[in-house]
Amino acid sequence: MIYLRTDAPQFFSDLGDVLRLFYGDVQIALAEPGQALAPEDRLFEHRFTDADGKWTDLWRCESQSAELSQPAFAGTPVEVKRARKRQVKLALYNLVKRLTGMTLPWGSLTGIRPTRLLQEALEAGMTPEQAVRHMTEAFDVAPDRAVLLGDIAEMQRGIREAAPGQFDLYIGIPFCRTRCSYCSFSSGEIGDGRQVEPYVAALLREIALCRDLMAEAGMTLRAGYVGGGTPTAIPCADLERILAAAQEAFPGAVEWTVEAGRPDTIDEEKLRMLRDRGVGRISVNPQTFSDETLRRIGRAHTGADTIAAYALARSLGFDDINMDIIAALPGEGVADFAHTLEVVRALAPDSVTVHSLAIKRSSRLHEQLTVAGGHTQVTRDDAAQMIAMAREQLMADGWRPYYLYRQKYMAGNLENVGYARPGKACLYNIGNMEETVSVLALGAGAITKWLFDRALRIERAPNVRNIEEYIRRVDEMVQRKREVILGIRD
Secondary structure: EEEEEEHHHHHHHHHHHHHHHOOOOEEEOOOOOOOOOOOEEEEEEEEEEEEEEEEEEEEOOOEEEEEEEOOOOOOOHHHHHHHHHHHHHHHHHHHHHHHHHHOOOOOOOOOOOOOHHHHHHHHOOHHHHHHHEEEEHOOOOOOOOOOOOOOHHHOOOOOOOOOEEEEEEEEEEEEOOOOOOOOOOOOOOOOOOOOHHHHHHOOOOHHHHHHHHHHOOOOOOEEEEEEEEEEEHHHHHHHHHHHHHHHHHOOOEEEEEEEEEOOOHHHHHHHHHHHOOOEEEEOOOOOOOOOOHHHHHHOOOHHHHHHHHHHHHHHHHOOEEEEEEEOOOOOOOOHHHHHHHHHHHHHHOOEEEEEEOOOOOOHHHHHHHHEEEEEOOOHHHHHHHHHHHHHHHHOOOOOOOOOOOOOEEEEHHHOOEEEEEEOOOOHHHHHHHHOOOOOOEEOOOOOEEEEEEEOOEEEEEEEOOHHHHHHHOOOHHHHHEEEEEEEEOO
């Protein structure tokens, strides 16, 4: 057990994230005054002073200490809070790094979007080279990761933000043929399909109501994205009804993406329908080309099925296909991942998203790995080798990194990176991951994110995750959006 005794208890959750970078999924608690600790417990003590125009954070643990003193930050309350959080976290990071001797690829950063910090440096007037160096010097980010952020900023230039009055649309289809063992999304197995029709009816109602909402807000659609789940798991006619309604309600999008996802849900009828409905970008996701691993993680298809589905999509004229692959899947070693990467490079999709496996506590895989002991996972060093291999080989073949995000509980404290051919970067992915475009999100578990004051303030309107509850309460979900977007309460 790790205990914190701190002058900044308001940042307890953030400080816990720093400790988990080094110690993994440990239990962390605040120590009460005078609380007696067990011999095996570890205590981190923190003192903060604000004097002579300086903020000073001092952390101690066992016989080690780390002190960080910087000029006090002046700004808005939000900016001051952000600056305090960064400093107290960095001071703790410095101490734990000293205690453990570990070097981490993302240094002291625990957030989802490290690209934001580099963008802040650019907006402050730094050159791209200075901004990259700043990431290493200020946050201890490894030089290769800092360069990666710089490459992403270059790919996003000119397409990072939408024009005034534009929004992006997300439509969630929470059904899959089978549920992957690592999945924690709001989705379920389609089973006998009895929930599909009422779900589609509720989704069509939400689309119609939000059409009026967006008209009232004076907003137009830039990019649409249909995800899941696996949208192509539902019947072709139902998926077409959803697309037709969305495109009629929100016309003029320059990009439509549908996560065709699993090859066992793709057929010629669905692909022709998507093509004819103007969907230019689809995903055909292998995750791995090891059939043994596919069985292990609960996918009901083979690597050969993925290749066949990809070839069918190409033959029907799709010229913007994405493939997802995952590093550090259970039971896989570096050689297995190298094979998957080799097949993907030979297929030459237009974009490749390389994920580091994140084992969420709500997933079946978390139970299998941490409780039942049914699978093994590669070491931190092997996971890092997989990610480095992907970056090196994909960039050598002409793909370029265009967006990045991180998650808790990721293998090796690494990252997810989308790579694309020039001109094939997904606008929705950039706007959503960078939080530079407002997103209207429809469907069970979807979260609307609305930007105010040039993204200095973001408000969210989440839909309920449970499918039955969503069907019953769809009008309530739209009202939540009205309150956020228009500030109108009934």
